[in-house]
Amino acid sequence: MAVLILLSVILTASGVYDHIAQWAGAGTAVPVTGFANSIASAAIEHRSEGFVLGVGASMFQLAGSVIVFGVFAAFVVALIKTALTLLGGS
Amino acid sequence: MEAYFWAFVVGGLICVIGQLLLDVGKFTPAHTMSILVVSGAILDGLGLYEPLIDFAGAGATVPITSFGNALVHGAMAEAEQVGIIGILTGIFEVTSAGISAAIIFGFLASLLFKPKG
Amino acid sequence: MLHGHQTWVFSNRPTILSAAAVGGPFEAKGPLAEDFDILHGDLWLGQDSYEKAEKKMLEEACETAIKKAGLQKQDIQFFLSGDLMNQIISSSFAARTLAIPYLGLYGACSSSMESLALGSLIIDSQSGNYVLCGTSSHNAAAEKQYRYPTEYGSQKPPTAQWTVTGAGVAVLGSQGEGPQVTAATIGRVVDMGVTDPFNMGSAMAPAAVDTITAHFRDLRVSPGDYDLIATGDLGRVGHKIAGDLLKKHGLEIPDNIFTDCGLLIYCEDQPVVLAGGSGCGCSATVAYGHILNRMKKGELKKVLIVATGALLSPLSYQQRESIPGIAHAVSIEYDH
Numbered sequence: 001m002a003v004l005i006l007l008s009v010i011l012t013a014s015g016v017y018d019h020i021a022q023w024a025g026a027g028t029a030v031p032v033t034g035f036a037n038s039i040a041s042a043a044i045e046h047r048s049e050g051f052v053l054g055v056g057a058s059m060f061q062l063a064g065s066v067i068v069f070g071v072f073a074a075f076v077v078a079l080i081k082t083a084l085t086l087l088g089g090s
Numbered sequence: 091m092e093a094y095f096w097a098f099v100v101g102g103l104i105c106v107i108g109q110l111l112l113d114v115g116k117f118t119p120a121h122t123m124s125i126l127v128v129s130g131a132i133l134d135g136l137g138l139y140e141p142l143i144d145f146a147g148a149g150a151t152v153p154i155t156s157f158g159n160a161l162v163h164g165a166m167a168e169a170e171q172v173g174i175i176g177i178l179t180g181i182f183e184v185t186s187a188g189i190s191a192a193i194i195f196g197f198l199a200s201l202l203f204k205p206k207g
Numbered sequence: 208m209l210h211g212h213q214t215w216v217f218s219n220r221p222t223i224l225s226a227a228a229v230g231g232p233f234e235a236k237g238p239l240a241e242d243f244d245i246l247h248g249d250l251w252l253g254q255d256s257y258e259k260a261e262k263k264m265l266e267e268a269c270e271t272a273i274k275k276a277g278l279q280k281q282d283i284q285f286f287l288s289g290d291l292m293n294q295i296i297s298s299s300f301a302a303r304t305l306a307i308p309y310l311g312l313y314g315a316c317s318s319s320m321e322s323l324a325l326g327s328l329i330i331d332s333q334s335g336n337y338v339l340c341g342t343s344s345h346n347a348a349a350e351k352q353y354r355y356p357t358e359y360g361s362q363k364p365p366t367a368q369w370t371v372t373g374a375g376v377a378v379l380g381s382q383g384e385g386p387q388v389t390a391a392t393i394g395r396v397v398d399m400g401v402t403d404p405f406n407m408g409s410a411m412a413p414a415a416v417d418t419i420t421a422h423f424r425d426l427r428v429s430p431g432d433y434d435l436i437a438t439g440d441l442g443r444v445g446h447k448i449a450g451d452l453l454k455k456h457g458l459e460i461p462d463n464i465f466t467d468c469g470l471l472i473y474c475e476d477q478p479v480v481l482a483g484g485s486g487c488g489c490s491a492t493v494a495y496g497h498i499l500n501r502m503k504k505g506e507l508k509k510v511l512i513v514a515t516g517a518l519l520s521p522l523s524y525q526q527r528e529s530i531p532g533i534a535h536a537v538s539i540e541y542d543h
Contacts, residue, residue, distance in 0.1 A: 002191040004152065009195040012358045015206030021360025022479065026108030028360050029119055030126060031101070031152045032188060037360045038119075039192045043200035045356035048256035055200045059193070062359065065120040066154065067189070070127040071181055074161030077135035078177045081162075082169050112362070116403075119361050204251075205347065205357045 001032060008033035012040040038062035093147050100142065100149035108153075123154050130158025160184040211425025213393050220387040221330035223539070224337075224380045225275035228496030229268045230488075231346070231372030233480075237473045242496035243373075244271050250347050250372060258292060261345035261374075265290070265301040268374035269339060276337075276378040283307045283378070284335035287326050289318035290343050290487055291370075293352060297343050307339060315516030316411075316440050317394070318342040319375060319491035320535040324391035326379045327537070333381070341376030344486030353404070353521055366406035368442045368485035371472060375491025386502050386541035390426060394418035396518060398531035404517075404524055407532075408445020408469075408482055411515040414532035415441060416452040419513055422536045423458060430460040434507040437498065439490030439514035439534070440469035442483030468493035468512075490514040502541040509540045 011017040017037050021028040028034055042061050046054035060067065104126070111122040130153075133139040139159040143150040150156055161181055168180020182189065210216045227244045235246040245267055252260040265288065273280060286305055288298035289312035302309035314321035322340035329335040347357045349370040355361050379388070397417045401410035415438050423429060430436060441449055446467040453460060468490045469483035494512045501507045513536040519528070 001151075001188050005188065005191040006195055009192075009199050012360075013199040013203040015358060017360050018358050022362055024360075025362040026105045026112055026122070027102075029112075029123065029362075030105045030108035030154055032154060032157070034119075034123065034360065035154055035157070035188075036192045036195070037358070039196040040199045041205075041356040041358035041360075043196040044203050044205050044358055045351055047200045047204070048258070051200070055197065059196060062120055062355065063192070066123045066127050066157070069124040070131060070158050070161050073128040073131035073158060074165050074181055075177060077131050077162050078165035078169060078181075079174075081135055081166060082174055082177065113364075119355075 004031070004033055005036040008036035009040040012037045013044060017041070035063055035066060096146045097149035100146035101152055104153040104155055126153070126155045127158040130155030131162050132158075134159040134162040157185060157188070210390070211421070213395070213421055214390055214425035215324070215328055216390045216426070217327050217331040217388055219331045219333070219381060220389060221327045221379045221381060222383045222385045222387050223499065224378045224383045224385050225272050226375070226377040226495035226499050227268045227271035227275060228492040229264050229271070229374045230492055233346070233369070233477065234371060234373055234472060234492065236477060239472055239493065239497045242500050243492065244496070250345070257345055257348035257351065258296060261290065261292065261297040261343055261348050262300045264345070264372070265297050265341060265343040265374040265376070266304050268341060268343070268376040269301060269305055272339065272376040272378050276380070278337060278378065280305055280307060283337045283339045285310060285326070285329060286339045287312060287322040288341045289313050289322060291315065291349050291352070314514070314533060314535065315518050316344070316485060316487050316489060317514040317516030317533050317535050318487045319439070319494060320391070320512055320514035320537045323377060323388065323537050324393060324535055327388040327391060330379050330381050336381060338379045339376060340379060341374065342487040342491045343374035344370055344372065344488035346370045346372045346486070349486060363479070363481060364405050365481050366403070366408065366444050367481045368407060368440065368469060368483050369473065369480045370486035371484045371488040371492060373486070373488030373492040375488060375495040377495050386499060386539050388537060389540050390538045392418055392422035392425060392536040394421070394534040394536070396531045396533050398529055400529045402527075402529045404519060404530065406444065407485065407517040407530065408442040409448055410517050410530035411532035411534065412441055412445040412448040412452060415449050415513050415515045415534040416456065418534040418536050419453065420456055420458055422511070430458065430464065433464060433509050433511050433538070435498065435510040436460055436465050437493070437510065437512050438467045439512070439516070440483065440485040441467050441515055442469045442485065444482050446470060471497065502539065505543070508542050509538065511536055511538045
C-alpha cells in the first residue's frame, strides 16, 4: 500500500500522473493511487501560499470527502454490527 | 497466475464502476470516491468484502473501496477488544499506514517539487 | 450615442493606436504564434506563483502596447482591465505597477471586449485622451482556482476547454492612424440552465446569440456587412450551438466569416486542448494580435468580436447554481 502511495506521489510530483489519468480515468482515480494523487497534487499546488496556510490547510481539499464519508460510514456500520452482536449475544 | 488474473479483473471492474459513476452518473471525482469508500464499508458490514479480498487479492485491496473496508475492520477489531468505545479508538488503526504515508510523502513532495501546470 | 436598446455607436471613432499580445508555451505551439509580441517558454515567468506570473504577463503586455504607441505611462488617462482571479488581483496589481487611474472589471472571458467597449465610450465622449484596455488569463492559475490542482488526475471530457495563458492589451486614442472602434453592443446575462463547468461553451452560446442578434437589430445591419465575426471562446461545442441557434432565429452567418478565437488559437492536434481555448486571454490575444494584424495587412476591413464569458464561481457551482453567460460585441473597422 505504502509503495503504491509513494509511486503515485512521485508520478504526481514529476508532472506525469495527470497525463496518465486523462487517458485512464477511473483506472488511476479509483485505486489508492488516486487518493495519494489528490493529496500530493493539492500539497504541491498550494506551496505558493506557504506551508501552514497553503500546504497544510489545502492538502485534503479533495481527499477530505473520502476520509469524512469513509469514517462516518464505517462508524455507522460498526455501530450497527456491534449493536446486533450485543443484542444477538445477550 | 490465477491470482493475477482475478486481481486484474476484479480491480478493473471496480474501476469500471468508478468510470460509469463519473461519465454516466456525472458525479465529480470526490463524489465518486466517496460513494465507493462508503460501499466498501457497507459491503464489509454485510460480510462480503473479506471474501472478495480472499478471491481477488490486490484487486480488492488496492481500490479505494478497501479503505472503507479497512475502516470498519479497525473499528470492529477494537470494539471486540474494549467494547463499544473501540469503534472510535480503533477506526484508523488499519488505515493508519495509508493515510500517514499519503500525508508524509505529499508534504515531502511539496517541499521538493513545483507543479508542472 | 445610443442606438436601439443596448448598442453604442462611436461617432468620433476611437482609434486603436497599438496593441500587444503576450502568450505562454502552449500558445507558442499554436498556429497564431507569429502574432504574439512576447511568448514565454514556461508558466512561471520567473515568479514564485502562477498568480504572480499572470500579473507579470499583463504588465508586460501593457508596457509593450504603451511603447508601441510611442507614449509613456503618464500619458494614459485610464486603465480598464479584468481577469479570472478572485478579486481580479492580476489586474489590480498590474495597475499598481502602472500607476494609471484604474477601473477594475469582471466579465470573465468577456472582459476583453467589455474593457474595449467602455474604453471606447470614454474616448468617444471626450472623457479621456488615451485609454489602456486589457485582460489576461493563466491556465494553471485558473485551473487551481476554478477546478482542481494542476497535477490532479481528473479526466477532462471532450467538451472541456483549455484556458489560454495570455494577456492582450490595446491603447485607445481619439486621433491617429489605426483600426477604429465603431460600435459596441453590451450583452445581457443569459442563463439556460447549463450546470456543467466542463462544458462552458454550451453555457455561453445562448448569451453570444443574444448579443449578436441585439447588435444586428440595434444597428439594422446584417452579417454580410462584416468580413469576420469572431466569438471569444465558445470552442467547438459552443460555436456549433451558437451557429444553430442563430439559424433558428433567422440570422444566418456564412461559415467563412463566422469563427471563434478559441478555435483559432490552438491546432486541432494539440493535446489536452479538447474543445478549444478559453479564458480572458483567448479573445484578447487573438483579437489584439492575429485579427488586428490581418486588418493592418488589409485582409479584413470590418470585424465584429463577440467576447463570451461564463459568470460562475467555484462556490456557485457547489451551491448547485447553473452557469450564467454573457457576451459583449465590439465592431472594429480599418479602411486604408
